[in-house]
Amino acid sequence: xxxxxxxxxxxxxxxxxxxxxxxxxxxxxxxxxxxxxxxxxxxxxxxxxxxxxxxxxxxxxxxxxxxxxxxxxxxxxxxxxxxxxxxxxxxxxxxxxxxxxxxxxxxxxxxxxxxxxxxxxxxxxxxxxxxxxxxxxxxxxxxxxxxxxxxxxxxxxxxxxxxxxxxxxxxxxxxxxxxxxxxxxxxxxxxxxxxxxxxxxxxxxxxxxxxxxxxxxxxxxxxxxxxxxxxxxxxxxxxxxxxxxxxxxxxxxxxxxxxxxxxxxxxxxxxxxxxxxxxxxxxxxxxxxxxxxxxxxxxxxxxxxxxxxxxxxxxxxxxxxxxxxxxxxxxxxxxxxxxxxxxxxx
Numbered sequence: 001x002x003x004x005x006x007x008x009x010x011x012x013x014x015x016x017x018x019x020x021x022x023x024x025x026x027x028x029x030x031x032x033x034x035x036x037x038x039x040x041x042x043x044x045x046x047x048x049x050x051x052x053x054x055x056x057x058x059x060x061x062x063x064x065x066x067x068x069x070x071x072x073x074x075x076x077x078x079x080x081x082x083x084x085x086x087x088x089x090x091x092x093x094x095x096x097x098x099x100x101x102x103x104x105x106x107x108x109x110x111x112x113x114x115x116x117x118x119x120x121x122x123x124x125x126x127x128x129x130x131x132x133x134x135x136x137x138x139x140x141x142x143x144x145x146x147x148x149x150x151x152x153x154x155x156x157x158x159x160x161x162x163x164x165x166x167x168x169x170x171x172x173x174x175x176x177x178x179x180x181x182x183x184x185x186x187x188x189x190x191x192x193x194x195x196x197x198x199x200x201x202x203x204x205x206x207x208x209x210x211x212x213x214x215x216x217x218x219x220x221x222x223x224x225x226x227x228x229x230x231x232x233x234x235x236x237x238x239x240x241x242x243x244x245x246x247x248x249x250x251x252x253x254x255x256x257x258x259x260x261x262x263x264x265x266x267x268x269x270x271x272x273x274x275x276x277x278x279x280x281x282x283x284x285x286x287x288x289x290x291x292x293x294x295x296x297x298x299x300x301x302x303x304x305x306x307x308x309x310x311x312x313x314x315x316x317x318x319x320x321x322x323x324x325x326x327x328x329x330x331x332x333x334x335x336x337x338x339x340x341x342x343x344x345x346x
Contacts (some may be wrong), residue, residue, distance in 0.1 A: 001117055002027045002044070006037045006051035006063065007079070016050065019106045025113065034058025038066055045073050048116050050109070052102075053080040055086055061087065064094045075116045080102060109299055112206050143205045145258040160201040162216035164251040165258060166225040168232065169265040170211040171273065175242035185211065187240055195235045199228050210264065210269060217251075229280045245272040245280075248282045263313060 003025060009012045013030045020028055029046070031037040033055050039044075049067065053060035064076050078091050081102040093100050097114040097119065138158045141151055146167075151159070175183050189204040192213055196202040201216040215228060229248045236242050247269025249261035264283035270283040 001027065001047040001113075001120065002029075003048045003050065003113075004029045004031060004037060004040060006031045006034065006049060006055070006060070008033055008052065008055040012052070016109070020109070020113065023106075023113075025109050034063040035214055037063055041067070041074075042072055045071070047120055048077065048112075048113065050076045050077045050079065053078055061090060064091065064096060068094050076118065077109070077112050103148075110268045116182075117214075124136070139203055139205055140202055142258070143207075145255065146205065146212060146214075148259040152254060159255060160216045162200060162218055163220055164217045164224075164253060165255070165261065165266040166215045166217055166228065166251050168213040168215070168229055168263050169247040169262070169269040170213060170222070170232075171245045171247075171269055172211075173243045173279065175237075175240070178241065184240070184242065188236060188242065188244075191239055192232060192236055196232060199224065210266075212265070214258070224323045225249070226280075226282060228281075233280060244279065245269060245271055246280045248280060250283055254262045284345040289313065 003018050003020065005013055005020075005028065007016070007030075010032070011207065013032065017028050017030055029040060031040055034051075035058050037049065037051070038058070049063070051060040051063055058066075060078055060080075065075055067076065072095075076091075076094075077098040077100065078087075078094045078096050079100050079102055080087060087099075088148070094313040097116055100108055100112060141158070145151060170188070172184065172188075179187070185206050186256070188211060191213075192204050193202045195217065196213070198219075199215055200218040203214045203216075205212040205214065215225075217224060225248055228247050233244055234248060236244055247265045247267065249265040249268065252258070252261050261283075264287075268283040268286060271277055271286045272279060277285065
C-alpha cells in the first residue's frame, strides 16, 4: 500500500513514519503540509493519506476536499487534537474512513490502516469479479450472436469499440493426446486471448465441435485477418504443442453481420479439414465453391439456439418480474425476436 503522512510537526511525521514502517508497511511518504501533499499526489497515486487537520496554509479539510475531486479513490485517515463535531461531520461527508483524536496510540493507527487495507482489497476483489462477470456475459452474448440470436438492447454497452470484426473457427488436429481435453481447450483460450491482444479485443467461445475466436479489431492494415490466424497457429503449436486447423472469415463492420461471417469461418474450417488447402483456410479462397457444413454441426445448431433463446427470455423475465408490462410481445421486442418465433419455442 502506498501511504502518505501529512503533518506540520516534523517530530510527528518522523515518529509516525517509523512506527508504521516497524509494523511491516512499506512505501511510506511524508509531507509537511497540504500544499506539499498535493504536489506529491500530482506526481503519483496513493492508496491512503493520513493527515492532521490543523495545519498552516492548506489544512486537512481543504486537502480532503481537493482529494474528493482529484483523487477520489484514495482513502483518508484524519488526525486531530480537537474534539470538533463539525469537523467530524464534514470529514464523514467527504468519505474519510477514520477520524482519530491526538495523541492517537500506534495501535489505533495500525488498526485504522488495517481497516483501510481490507477495504481496498475488498474493492479490488469486487472489481476483478465484476470484470469477470462482464466478460462471461459478453462471451454468452457473443455465442448467441454466432447462432443468429440478436443482442438485447440493454447489453449493447458491453460490446467493445471496434473497426472490424473477424472470426476464426478452430479445430484441434494434432497434439491433444498429451492433454486432458477441457484443459487443452482452456489453455488454447488463454493463449489466444493473450497473444492476439495487439490486434484488438479478443474473445474465445468453446463450442461442441470447435473453438470460435471473435476478434474486435481496432487496427487496420491489408491482410490483418490472415496475419492473426498465422500468429495464432504458430503460438499454439510452439507453446502447447497442439496443431490447429483454422477456418477464417472475411471482415465485417456491423455486429448484426456476426452470424454471417461465423458461417463463413465454419465453411472455411470444413475446407481446412480436407487437408488440401493447408491448415489455415480463408473463406475468400473457397467462397465460389463453399464446403457443406458437417451433419454434426447442423444437428447441434437448432437445439442450441432454442435453449439459448429460452435462457435469455428467462433472464429478462427475472429482471422485469415486477413490471406490469411484462408480456410475450414486450419481451420479444427487447430481445429483437418476433413474438411468433418466441411463442413457438416457449
